[in-house]
Amino acid sequence: MKTLINIKDLHASINGKEILKGLNLEVKPGEIHAVMGPNGAGKSTLASVLAGREEYEITEGTVDFDGKDLLELSTEDRAREGLFLAFQYPVEIPGVSNVNFLRTALNEIREYNGQEQISAKDFMALVREKSTLVELDSKLASRSVNEGFSGGEKKRNEIFQMAMLQPKLAILDETDSGLDIDALRIVANGVNKLKTPENGAIVITHYQRLLDYIVPDFVHVLYDGKIVKSGSKELALELEEKGYDWIKEELEKAH
Amino acid sequence: MKKQSYTENELAKDLENQEYKFGFVTNIESDKAPKGLNEGIIRFISAKKNEPDWLLEHRLKAFEIWKTMTEPEWAHVEYVKPDFQDITYYSAPKQTKKYESWDDVDPELKETMSKLGISMEEQQRLTGVAVDFVMDSVSVATSFKEKLKELGIIFCSFSDAVQEHPELVRKYMGSVVPMTDNFYAALNSAVFSDGSFCYIPKGVKCPMELSTYFRINEGGTGQFERTLVVADEGSYVSYLEGCTAPQRDENQLHAAVVELVALESAEIKYSTVQNWYPGDKEGKGGVYNFVTKRGICERNSKISWTQVETGSAITWKYPSCILKGDNSIGEFYSVAVTNNYQQADTGTKMIHLGKNTRSTIISKGISAGKSQNSYRGLVQIHKNADNARNFSQCDSLLMTEECGAHTFPYIECKNSTAKIEHEATTSKIGEDQIFYCLQRGISEEKAIGLIVNGYCKDVLNQLPMEFAVEAQKLLTISLEGSVG
Numbered sequence: 001m002k003t004l005i006n007i008k009d010l011h012a013s014i015n016g017k018e019i020l021k022g023l024n025l026e027v028k029p030g031e032i033h034a035v036m037g038p039n040g041a042g043k044s045t046l047a048s049v050l051a052g053r054e055e056y057e058i059t060e061g062t063v064d065f066d067g068k069d070l071l072e073l074s075t076e077d078r079a080r081e082g083l084f085l086a087f088q089y090p091v092e093i094p095g096v097s098n099v100n101f102l103r104t105a106l107n108e109i110r111e112y113n114g115q116e117q118i119s120a121k122d123f124m125a126l127v128r129e130k131s132t133l134v135e136l137d138s139k140l141a142s143r144s145v146n147e148g149f150s151g152g153e154k155k156r157n158e159i160f161q162m163a164m165l166q167p168k169l170a171i172l173d174e175t176d177s178g179l180d181i182d183a184l185r186i187v188a189n190g191v192n193k194l195k196t197p198e199n200g201a202i203v204i205t206h207y208q209r210l211l212d213y214i215v216p217d218f219v220h221v222l223y224d225g226k227i228v229k230s231g232s233k234e235l236a237l238e239l240e241e242k243g244y245d246w247i248k249e250e251l252e253k254a255h
Numbered sequence: 256m257k258k259q260s261y262t263e264n265e266l267a268k269d270l271e272n273q274e275y276k277f278g279f280v281t282n283i284e285s286d287k288a289p290k291g292l293n294e295g296i297i298r299f300i301s302a303k304k305n306e307p308d309w310l311l312e313h314r315l316k317a318f319e320i321w322k323t324m325t326e327p328e329w330a331h332v333e334y335v336k337p338d339f340q341d342i343t344y345y346s347a348p349k350q351t352k353k354y355e356s357w358d359d360v361d362p363e364l365k366e367t368m369s370k371l372g373i374s375m376e377e378q379q380r381l382t383g384v385a386v387d388f389v390m391d392s393v394s395v396a397t398s399f400k401e402k403l404k405e406l407g408i409i410f411c412s413f414s415d416a417v418q419e420h421p422e423l424v425r426k427y428m429g430s431v432v433p434m435t436d437n438f439y440a441a442l443n444s445a446v447f448s449d450g451s452f453c454y455i456p457k458g459v460k461c462p463m464e465l466s467t468y469f470r471i472n473e474g475g476t477g478q479f480e481r482t483l484v485v486a487d488e489g490s491y492v493s494y495l496e497g498c499t500a501p502q503r504d505e506n507q508l509h510a511a512v513v514e515l516v517a518l519e520s521a522e523i524k525y526s527t528v529q530n531w532y533p534g535d536k537e538g539k540g541g542v543y544n545f546v547t548k549r550g551i552c553e554r555n556s557k558i559s560w561t562q563v564e565t566g567s568a569i570t571w572k573y574p575s576c577i578l579k580g581d582n583s584i585g586e587f588y589s590v591a592v593t594n595n596y597q598q599a600d601t602g603t604k605m606i607h608l609g610k611n612t613r614s615t616i617i618s619k620g621i622s623a624g625k626s627q628n629s630y631r632g633l634v635q636i637h638k639n640a641d642n643a644r645n646f647s648q649c650d651s652l653l654m655t656e657e658c659g660a661h662t663f664p665y666i667e668c669k670n671s672t673a674k675i676e677h678e679a680t681t682s683k684i685g686e687d688q689i690f691y692c693l694q695r696g697i698s699e700e701k702a703i704g705l706i707v708n709g710y711c712k713d714v715l716n717q718l719p720m721e722f723a724v725e726a727q728k729l730l731t732i733s734l735e736g737s738v739g
Binding site for chain 2: 074084087090093101106112144
């Protein structure tokens with residue numbers, strides 16, 4: 001069976017400090033993987049490196065994304081190939097309407113893939129369909145990108161963008177942080193509804209809470225720059241119950 | 256009968272006598288004055304244009320005043336001062352360069368115009384390619400002129416206005432920008448070449464945007480342009496100046512004067528897109544743009560300036576409003592972009608004289624490359640201006656580490672009932688914003704375009720629709736590859 005993304009022995013550092021120290025992770029189509037771990041384990045670094053943030057230096061390892069060498073692609077081409085990052089802290093772009101932003105993005109992706117530009121009519125129909133999916137007030141769609149949005153609105157807007165751009169692989173970077181229970185449910189619902197047998201997701205989270213709503217196929221524990229333990233959904237519950245210290249102890253025993 | 260006060264032959268004689276003294280070349284082409292500036296040249300210009308005596312006297316007086324003045328040095332710009340004796344002050348209206356066929360036009364110019372979304376017909380008009388559309392263009396212009404004529408609107412070149420409507424020109428010329436105003440205004444008053452004149456009669460709302468596009472007798476744009484717009488009581492006009500297409504011009508110094516007169520309850524909306532040659536990437540060449548623009552508002556009237564400035568090596572420009580009448584309104588919306596080695600010192604003056612006068616200033620400066628961009632503004636509330644209000648917002652956006660943004664707001668208030676608000680921000684274009692766009696598949700170039708246009712939205716919204724679309728593209732093109 002083909003892989004969506006295959007990360008092998010990935011090492012990455014920032015300002016000379018190594019954060020990822022030989023990370024392995026494979027996601028197949030139709031799978032949702034949760035990556036959990038304590039603060040400072042390298043969760044957000046993983047998201048940033050995959051998306052192509054320039055501050056990080058890749059010192060070792062390979063990332064195959066749907067048959068392409070991901071690390072050779074520019075940030076925008078990774079996005080056009082179907083990699084989407086839902087930001088932990090979505091950025092505000094004053095004066096640029098959400099719809100204008102998304103239409104530009106969608107058309108750039110379509111152009112890259114040799115498709116025609118979307119017509120205004122089809123685009124607006126898509127906006128209506130997808131904003132309903134994430135219960136996003138259609139007024140938000142015409143407002144400036146994230147400007148003056150509440151924390152919950154920003155995260156919902158990320159999921160809305162994901163729905164609009166229909167990526168092969170979505171990486172959700174602590175999308176649950178700062179969300180109340182209703183917003184959490186809406187965001188998770190959006191992710192669940194967008195799941196297809198062809199696409200996949202990496203859900204990065206600190207807490208198990210989100211996983212009550214998004215049921216992952218696999219749970220991984222990221223610790224000190226590596227995946228140190230993988231398992232099923234039950235692993236998340238165990239982490240919730242015991243915290244991360246037992247993993248630390250287990251690792252020390254092994255050495 | 257029009258009196259020729261000074262003929263070309265007389266001038267030629269004068270010049271022959273002065274040849275040694277001024278180092279003039281001996282062969283004087285009849286349609287071009289020799290380099291340099293003296294009384295003889297001014298008489299020559301006036302004679303060439305068949306001007307009435309009063310105008311010649313006006314020019315000569317301005318020249319006398321100019322001679323006593325020195326170039327201003329307070330602006331935050333550095334440049335080699337022009338040699339005023341090394342400039343040609345008159346040449347017969349130049350035909351825009353005619354190409355034999357569309358294939359001869361510089362491909363780079365064509366590409367830029369395509370990027371701006373300028374229609375093929377207009378591209379050909381701008382480059383002066385003589386093709387079939389000329390008939391079409393003339394007919395458009397003709398029906399346009401007929402419509403204006405029906406309404407009693409006068410819209411013509413300044414020279415034509417001097418001949419055909421001398422009473423209006425004489426009454427209003429210099430009434431807003433007196434020749435004594437400043438060094439460049441004095442120079443312009445002495446040697447102005449041509450420009451536009453517009454008069455809207457009482458109570459008439461001009462039904463279309465007046466643009467120099469439709470002035471068919473337009474030659475090459477003059478070095479010393481003079482524009483006068485008079486909106487009579489209760490009238491309205493929206494006037495467009497400039498265009499987004501690259502303006503290539505051999506003249507280095509441009510010193511224009513624009514005067515707006517809004518009589519009681521009139522409204523003038525004046526929009527400018529300035530895209531003169533900014534010099535090359537190393538900062539060589541480029542136009543010096545030293546402009547004096549000012550409007551006067553009578554009771555209940557309104558003047559609104561909107562400008563998008565992306566061109567010129569040096570810009571020195573402060574479109575201003577004198578809010579003389581009670582309840583009058585002045586507005587200034589500006590986007591100034593500087594890139595490479597460009598320098599801009601621009602802003603506005605809002606002079607509140609009347610009661611309940613209101614002014615709004617929205618200025619957006621964008622600096623890229625190694626450029627310097629300054630906002631300089633004055634809000635002045637005089638002692639009788641009860642309940643005057645001003646709101647100013649001056650934002651600066653920096654694209655690189657090496658560019659500069661400066662704000663020089665001056666506030667003078669002599670009335671305690673005034674309310675003045677000033678907001679200013681300086682920000683660097685966010686790497687996070689660009690990364691966010693890239694992650695959505697948007698190229699860096701488009702990302703900058705989006706972010707910058709979003710930043711300037713409040714100003715671009717003031718432009719007439721079509722102009723706004725072109726201006727947005729222009730901003731993106733001006734900043735191509737400029738993030739550092």
